[in-house]
Amino acid sequence: METRLVYLNPQQVQPDPKAVRHDPGDVAALAASIAAQGLLQPIGVVHMWGDTYRVVFGHRRLEAAKRLGLERIPCLLLEADPDELYVAQLVENLQRLDLNDLEQAEAMARLRQRVEREQPHLGAGELDELVGRQLGLSGRTVRRYLSLLELSPQVQALIRQGELTVTQAQHLLRIPNPVTRDEVAREAAEAGLSAAQIAQLAAFFAANPNLTLETALQALESGARPRRETPQPVEGKPERLVRIPLEEPEERVWEEEEVEGVPEAEEAADRARLRRIHSLDEMLDEVGRISRCFYEGDVERWAAADGQAPAKLRLLVRGLRATLEALERLFQEKGWSVA
Template identity: 30%
Template structure:
């Protein structure tokens, strides 16, 4: 088992899952664990669980039991779920006392990687959950966008576009989470830099049922002229720096070159909670 742990990160999610499948074939490795001893994976990217889907799964479990064991790891107080939180939740709804499980010897990083990537491969996360999952892999496991794209078989621009959604203001994020806005509409709204403007137009899109094409026409309308200082083209280095900072902090970042080798960096935040998140990324503690 030590050899597996040493090669866990970077092996690829398919390789790790193949280990699980091999274990599941051997029924001796499956044990029944009391549900009250199990805790959810703290790195579970899915925050919204469809109640109707869970009830349907719970009914199946009542009639047929749990066919596929969940995967857990031992923790200080019982067990933590690595894979299978839907089955765990549905089993609780079905009022089962135990659930079949495979106990794996995984460290914190491996549990995070497997839990996040497994959910991303299922492709049923909402856009904000998916974006936050990518951000977790970048912040906690120090993976690059390129590494994430290789693991998931998705292009780097695809990953970058989702990460940009994290710069949306909270009200617009919620509209996207609630499926009142589409991914394409949300990306178009990012053209506006003012968070209040984004929220205003986003609500207009919802209220008036505007299509992406109609929204694009609105965005293409001439904007108020800005001073020459603000219209100066940014160098490729400044643009790349801004992109890296946006991916790092998950919010809008502007790098301004004021000439003479001097400049400033502006990092936007939408709430006190958001500010504390950014301070944590900078290893700044106000306690």
């Protein structure tokens, strides 16, 4: 691909109707940054006809420049075939985090279709690996993103709006009933459930497909463990959750599960939430770590930097409150004094 730097009036540059990004979103902050510091990163364009160009990447920067009324902006004029341009567009957006998870999945699917047309002899896994190499990703990561397109339009809308992440969505796919899957997705978005909690709910429904969401949430809160075998239903008896005896090897299946295709830090965080505590001493250590997060100011810093802080902190309050109530019940049952 050949490129050269040119300076164009933003009005000469038309948007791409097939852009991988569906909506430029709010560009007010970007416009303010460009007004203060100038356009530091050129936008990519291709020549159409006369003095008309089409944007390849940098849609948000172009929109911000137009809103500011700039008359001249730096552009990279690209000369390449359509496939090369599409890959350049996708890679630039991925590297700049300009796409939400669903837009990334849709863009990868389009790129995969292009590759499949050119190389029809490749198998599914080989296609994923080739697409991944073009984007600097693993084939496994590509497959994880593509799996989002198997979800219902209602769940995809939550992903597009940023209310569910790819990590959370991949666990939803393990729920066999699509209606239940949608119910869990709505609950996750409204209650701020973590990917680890969704994984546990998915395990409950995989083991007990006839459970209601309310029953599964109660089981999650009580710490019940799922069992992979589905028990035979007994006519006339109410549904119940099957618990796994602690000595069974499958006890740790959900604690150690590898979450593929997600950033390492996020994967580690989910595994940390699933890690079991095996003694009162370990429990005291965990409580001490949580307390230090508050009195050392970590929680305030994290909350200031996290757009989903209210939902996550509400979830934390619910968890701490439930833990405290359970401890108080234990003291009452044992006749112990809290003082």
